[in-house]
Amino acid sequence: MDDAHKGTMPPISLADVRTARVTPEEALALHAEGRPGKLEIRLTKPLITARDLSLAYSPGVAEPCLHIARDPALAYDYTSKGNFVAVVSNGTAVLGLGNLGALASKPVMEGKVALFKRFADVDGIDLCIDTEDVDAFVNAVRYLGPSFGGINLEDIKAPECFVIEQRLRELMDIPVFHDDQHGTAIVAAAGLLNAVHLTGRALKDTTIVINGAGAAAVACAELMKAMGVTPRNVIMCDTKGVVYRGRTEGMNQWKSAHAVDTEARTLSQAMAGADCFFGLSVKGAVTPEMLRAMADKPIIFAMANPDPEITPEEAKAVRPDCIIATGRSDYPNQVNNVLGFPFIFRGALDVRASTINDAMKVAAAEALAMLAREDVPEEVNTAGAGAGTSLRFGPDYIIPNAFDPRLISRVPVAVARAAIASGVARKPIADLGKYARALAGRLDATANAMELITERVRANPRTVVFAEGEEEKVIRAAIAFHNSGYGSPVLVGREDRIRATLLTLGVPLPEGITIRNARNSDSNRRYAEYLYARRQREGFLLRDCQRLVNQDRNVFAGCMLALGDADAVVTGVTRSYAVALEGIATAIDPAPGGVMFGLTLLLARVSGTVFVADTAIHERPDAATLAEIAVQSAAAARRLGHEPRVAFLSFSTFGDPKGHIPGSLREAVRLLDERKVDFEYDGEMAADVALDPALRARLYPFCRLTGPANVLVMPGLHAAHILTKAVPRLTSGTAIGPLLMGLSRPVQIVPMDASVTQLLDMACLAAHAAIAR
Numbered sequence: 001m002d003d004a005h006k007g008t009m010p011p012i013s014l015a016d017v018r019t020a021r022v023t024p025e026e027a028l029a030l031h032a033e034g035r036p037g038k039l040e041i042r043l044t045k046p047l048i049t050a051r052d053l054s055l056a057y058s059p060g061v062a063e064p065c066l067h068i069a070r071d072p073a074l075a076y077d078y079t080s081k082g083n084f085v086a087v088v089s090n091g092t093a094v095l096g097l098g099n100l101g102a103l104a105s106k107p108v109m110e111g112k113v114a115l116f117k118r119f120a121d122v123d124g125i126d127l128c129i130d131t132e133d134v135d136a137f138v139n140a141v142r143y144l145g146p147s148f149g150g151i152n153l154e155d156i157k158a159p160e161c162f163v164i165e166q167r168l169r170e171l172m173d174i175p176v177f178h179d180d181q182h183g184t185a186i187v188a189a190a191g192l193l194n195a196v197h198l199t200g201r202a203l204k205d206t207t208i209v210i211n212g213a214g215a216a217a218v219a220c221a222e223l224m225k226a227m228g229v230t231p232r233n234v235i236m237c238d239t240k241g242v243v244y245r246g247r248t249e250g251m252n253q254w255k256s257a258h259a260v261d262t263e264a265r266t267l268s269q270a271m272a273g274a275d276c277f278f279g280l281s282v283k284g285a286v287t288p289e290m291l292r293a294m295a296d297k298p299i300i301f302a303m304a305n306p307d308p309e310i311t312p313e314e315a316k317a318v319r320p321d322c323i324i325a326t327g328r329s330d331y332p333n334q335v336n337n338v339l340g341f342p343f344i345f346r347g348a349l350d351v352r353a354s355t356i357n358d359a360m361k362v363a364a365a366e367a368l369a370m371l372a373r374e375d376v377p378e379e380v381n382t383a384g385a386g387a388g389t390s391l392r393f394g395p396d397y398i399i400p401n402a403f404d405p406r407l408i409s410r411v412p413v414a415v416a417r418a419a420i421a422s423g424v425a426r427k428p429i430a431d432l433g434k435y436a437r438a439l440a441g442r443l444d445a446t447a448n449a450m451e452l453i454t455e456r457v458r459a460n461p462r463t464v465v466f467a468e469g470e471e472e473k474v475i476r477a478a479i480a481f482h483n484s485g486y487g488s489p490v491l492v493g494r495e496d497r498i499r500a501t502l503l504t505l506g507v508p509l510p511e512g513i514t515i516r517n518a519r520n521s522d523s524n525r526r527y528a529e530y531l532y533a534r535r536q537r538e539g540f541l542l543r544d545c546q547r548l549v550n551q552d553r554n555v556f557a558g559c560m561l562a563l564g565d566a567d568a569v570v571t572g573v574t575r576s577y578a579v580a581l582e583g584i585a586t587a588i589d590p591a592p593g594g595v596m597f598g599l600t601l602l603l604a605r606v607s608g609t610v611f612v613a614d615t616a617i618h619e620r621p622d623a624a625t626l627a628e629i630a631v632q633s634a635a636a637a638r639r640l641g642h643e644p645r646v647a648f649l650s651f652s653t654f655g656d657p658k659g660h661i662p663g664s665l666r667e668a669v670r671l672l673d674e675r676k677v678d679f680e681y682d683g684e685m686a687a688d689v690a691l692d693p694a695l696r697a698r699l700y701p702f703c704r705l706t707g708p709a710n711v712l713v714m715p716g717l718h719a720a721h722i723l724t725k726a727v728p729r730l731t732s733g734t735a736i737g738p739l740l741m742g743l744s745r746p747v748q749i750v751p752m753d754a755s756v757t758q759l760l761d762m763a764c765l766a767a768h769a770a771i772a773r
């Protein structure tokens with residue numbers, strides 16, 4: 001290890017890179033699935049009764065209109081303006097794909113809106129404006145301005161983007177931010193600060209070659225210089241070669257501002273001896289030979305999307321001493337503006353900033369850089385179980401991961417503080433500590449936890465049996481599992497049938513997926529003898545066991561798992577839950593002392609994630625079972641990042657109304673009192689009481705729960721089923737599960753109508769449980 005890398009983890013071998021590669025077919029399928037695209041609009045106020053209508057629409061709506069007419073600032077109080085950003089493009093520079101036009105840019109713009117929501121709870125809408133005329137574009141955005149709290153310009157080519165942004169900034173009183181310029185520059189600056197530090201350089205002495213002289217490149221050059229890089233140390237190149245002083249061909253005023261006196265005329269010549277390379281151009285623009293000529297410990301940011309100027313594998317092959325970053329999420333060090341724009345706008349919107357100025361940009365870059373130097377919390381450091389791949393500040397971790405839950409409470413605060421200090425905040429925040437704490441609550445813990453789970457599985461791939469391997473959606477899920485880097489899928493089924501289905505799908509069987517035919521597997525004898533040993537005193541003959549192994553794929557899969565031929569099983573699309581479980585249970589026992597039950601995660605928009613149990617096994621659980629279900633559910637909630645508050649649900653609350661209250665619920669509470677568990681619980685209570693602390697405070701102030709219940713233990717299977725089936729359909733929420741809990745080996749049984757995505761999620765959860773064993 002060289003000096004600069006001392007004290008950090010050894011670089012991750014690129015052979016070990018945890019990939020989440022997706023195929024073009026998968027990408028198209030995702031966009032076409034269900035409601036096409038990635039966005040919809042939801043209501044934040046009820047519109048159910050005539051009264052609701054009168055309040056939200058005519059005549060009630062006249063009131064906020066009149067108030068806003070008198071005082072425009074009230075638009076922030078009475079409308080969605082303050083949390084609403086327009087993502088605007090004309091499609092002239094879509095990623096690194098070139099001028100695809102406004103319509104074809106829509107998937108990227110919808111994607112940016114989705115990222116705004118997912119990472120920073122900023123609402124947005126894509127506006128794809130079909131003109132390359134600067135005046136027409138500026139007018140379109142300008143006149144739509146009143147609807148929005150901010151304008152995020154995206155994928156507009158240089159040099160028009162500079163003029164458009166400048167003019168809109170002058171015309172509008174809300175932040176106008178060209179993400180490809182400033183978002184990219186901020187994130188690249190953060191990465192550079194850390195890479196320079198790790199390689200023992202000083203920013204002012206670092207020489208940088210930027211390939212590309214468009215939106216992203218010019219903004220990067222400007223911010224790097226503002227942060228301390230010496231202007232003459234930056235050489236910019238474009239399709240015509242080096243942007244040198246005196247060049248006339250293909251120039252514009254923005255390039256001229258960065259033209260330098262140099263003998264170099266080509267990218268190769270510019271790269272000789274350079275410390276750092278920024279790629280903001282197109283796929284494959286850099287060759288291994290160019291990297292070979294760079295200085296020691298070169299810093300290579302190949303940021304073109306979707307494919308970088310050079311891949312990390314190619315770069316490491318010629319320069320093992322380099323620090324390499326790309327714009328992609330499937331390599332270490334993702335230098336991508338996704339780390340910037342959601343959090344920068346969050347901070348700017350929250351202080352009602354009139355603009356996003358340089359102080360705010362520098363604050364964001366420094367906050368990002370500093371976060372990467374901090375210890376990565378255990379739950380983020382999901383690669384911890386993979387030897388030598390811990391996320392720790394070093395050459396393979398110079399910038400935080402986009403899923404790092406600390407980003408939301410760090411970057412917006414830094415941006416807000418800078419906005420206040422520089423005088424552009426129209427609503428300064430007095431207590432930034434309190435603001436930081438409130439920001440953390442904007443993220444859904446489950447969404448983050450699920451991502452961390454997938455990361456951990458990628459770092460520790462497992463062999464998962466897909467028991468119903470002849471089904472098309474199961475085959476698709478197995479391929480996705482393999483392509484996501486989660487491990488090695490095993491499809492149980494007849495090879496000719498599986499291959500025929502693959503043929504109709506038009507995909508070859510990826511290496512790494514195996515097919516096991518239960519009828520003629522070499523292991524059948526071993527499996528049958530295993531079953532016979534378990535069941536011989538229950539009236540089973542060896543030939544009965546043989547038949548079960550040959551004919552029931554769940555039994556076969558269960559035997560594979562029991563005898564160590566696989567790490568986990570996923571099944572359920574061809575048999576009812578009970579039948580699938582019976583097959584599995586023939587070969588696999590419940591965990592010693594545990595209780596088997598189903599746990600369903602309801603991801604509701606308003607209340608966040610709620611865990612519901614038992615949604616699969618016990619029709620009328622007794623008190624001891626209910627208590628154990630509560631204990632295991634609370635533990636599962638904690639693993640997914642939620643501090644559990646368990647409510648035992650009934651039709652009644654603490655004896656009111658009177659009736660036949662299941663005594664088992666009260667007895668379960670008493671049993672937990674005896675066990676002195678370390679989580680909150682109470683009951684019995686009705687669902688509204690469980691979920692509404694205000695109601696509880698009025699009517700049942702003695703209740704021990706300190707917030708809305710997030711683990712609902714149901715009195716019986718009927719109620720659990722009705723709740724978990726009805727809620728997603730009534731609220732457009734999502735249900736994950738039931739997750740099968742309490743089995744001695746990791747098995748997940750999906751609902752029969754499960755989608756490919758649900759199958760994949762459950763296989764991933766099963767693989768995760770296998771790692772935890």
Ligand SMILES: NC(=O)C1=CN([C@@H]2O[C@H](COP(=O)(O)OP(=O)(O)OC[C@H]3O[C@@H](n4cnc5c(N)ncnc54)[C@H](OP(=O)(O)O)[C@@H]3O)[C@@H](O)[C@H]2O)C=CC1
Nearest residue numbers: 093095096158213214215216238239280304305327336337
């Ligand atoms: N990782 C990230 O977060 C981000 C990455 N990017 C990537 O940066 C790239 C540029 O985007 P953007 O600035 O918005 O686009 P622009 O259209 O504004 O600029 C493109 C620039 O690339 C130059 N270029 C094209 N091909 C080559 C080549 N073979 N060699 C040298 N220069 C070349 C063009 O040269 P000329 O001026 O001669 O036409 C132009 O200066 C894209 O790949 C994009 O995906 C952009 C934003 C964020």
Ligand SMILES: CC(=O)C(=O)O
Nearest residue numbers: 095096180305336337
């Ligand atoms: C990431 C991004 O915005 C781009 O490549 O254009």
Ligand SMILES: [Mg+2]
Nearest residue numbers: 095154155180
């Ligand atoms: Mg872009």
